[in-house]
Amino acid sequence: MLMRLIAIGVALGLSGCSVTQNNAQADTQAAANASQEAPTLTPYYQLPAVRSFVERMVNEHDYDRNVLVSVFSSTYKREQVITKSDNQPEVITPYYAYRERFLDQARVSQGARFAKRNQKWLAQAEQQFGVDRHVIVALLGVETAYGNITGNRDVFTSLTTLAFDYPRRGQYFQSELEAYLLLARKEGWEIGTTNGSYSGALGMVQFMPSNYLKLAIDFDKDGHIDLWGSEADAIGSIANYMKHHGWRYGERVAIPARVADRDKVDDLVNKGRSPLHSMQEWAQKGVWVTTDYSAQTAGLIGLREQEEQPTYWLAFENFFTIMDYNPSRRYAMSVWELANRIAQYEDS
Numbered sequence: 118m119l120m121r122l123i124a125i126g127v128a129l130g131l132s133g134c135s136v137t138q139n140n141a142q143a144d145t146q147a148a149a150n151a152s153q154e155a156p157t158l159t160p161y162y163q164l165p166a167v168r169s170f171v172e173r174m175v176n177e178h179d180y181d182r183n184v185l186v187s188v189f190s191s192t193y194k195r196e197q198v199i200t201k202s203d204n205q206p207e208v209i210t211p212y213y214a215y216r217e218r219f220l221d222q223a224r225v226s227q228g229a230r231f232a233k234r235n236q237k238w239l240a241q242a243e244q245q246f247g248v249d250r251h252v253i254v255a256l257l258g259v260e261t262a263y264g265n266i267t268g269n270r271d272v273f274t275s276l277t278t279l280a281f282d283y284p285r286r287g288q289y290f291q292s293e294l295e296a297y298l299l300l301a302r303k304e305g306w307e308i309g310t311t312n313g314s315y316s317g318a319l320g321m322v323q324f325m326p327s328n329y330l331k332l333a334i335d336f337d338k339d340g341h342i343d344l345w346g347s348e349a350d351a352i353g354s355i356a357n358y359m360k361h362h363g364w365r366y367g368e369r370v371a372i373p374a375r376v377a378d379r380d381k382v383d384d385l386v387n388k389g390r391s392p393l394h395s396m397q398e399w400a401q402k403g404v405w406v407t408t409d410y411s412a413q414t415a416g417l418i419g420l421r422e423q424e425e426q427p428t429y430w431l432a433f434e435n436f437f438t439i440m441d442y443n444p445s446r447r448y449a450m451s452v453w454e455l456a457n458r459i460a461q462y463e464d465s
């Protein structure tokens with residue numbers, strides 16, 4: 118750690134030399150900018166909030182204090198994690214742009230290949246958990262391109278930064294950090310060597326640590342829950358997650374809908390996280406599905422497939438269960454579309 122501090126000190130010294138203005142005010146401003154941009158020199162263990170967190174881990178979970186003091190003493194704020202958390206693509210990208218990332222031909226054919234080589238596990242997951250195989254595959258496809266992009270940031274630093282330097286969701290990330298540390302102890306990971314997304318999501322399925330702890334399973338029964346190396350464990354864990362959130366086997370997710378008067382349904386579009394009305398009630402409001410489907414309750418989804426105006430769907434319970442994986446309608450629709458395309462590709 119001393120070496121690391123010296124290295125940072127040298128780097129700061131060099132950048133200090135490049136400030137050549139004579140104007141004192143400019144110098145002060147430059148120094149202020151430099152200190153904003155430089156990595157913070159305060160290791161997390163010096164923050165009182167981190168010290169109380171450590172105490173809590175020791176008292177509540179009998180966690181090894183020396184381990185925690187050591188890792189928090191050599192961990193520093195990762196600024197990029199906060200910038201990225203404020204600009205998530207789900208929040209700012211319209212559907213027509215969003216879906217292009219997940220519905221290209223390569224992702225469809227890779228999905229079919231993934232399904233073929235995991236036929237046995239997918240069949241077992243369908244039987245044991247009642248979750249449709251193409252949805253399992255599509256979730257893996259959208260999350261990580263079937264395990265190809267699982268994130269290359271050490272999760273401990275990301276979670277620590279979000280837990281103590283991102284007040285908007287600090288409480289949430291402190292509990293995820295707690296779950297990560299418990300997982301690390303349980304699975305024998307060296308803290309700081311587990312890579313994931315900038316927000317701390319792990320493995321092929323991108324579970325947050327609390328879900329990894331609660332819902333991930335050892336589906337291939339080799340004694341470890343390995344969501345990076347075992348496609349079987351990833352399949353079983355997703356199926357278990359979807360079952361836990363109420364997936365209904367064989368039921369539709371969403372059906373394209375026709376809307377008679379857009380203004381009339383304006384305040385009902387993309388409302389809530391569960392079905393709003395029965396099909397009959399929707400018909401009375403001038404909303405019909407374009408294919409015959411037996412009565413259920415549904416929610417009305419409107420997403421822009423083109424720039425000008427939204428396309429509508431009536432969405433059923435299963436759509437909202439996909440939203441329990443990621444609370445974005447664009448996400449849920451992409452997963453559903455990818456699942457359908459993979460199924461069509463297999464039939465062709």
Ligand SMILES: [Ca+2]
Binds near residue numbers: 334335336338340341
């Ligand atoms: Ca396993």
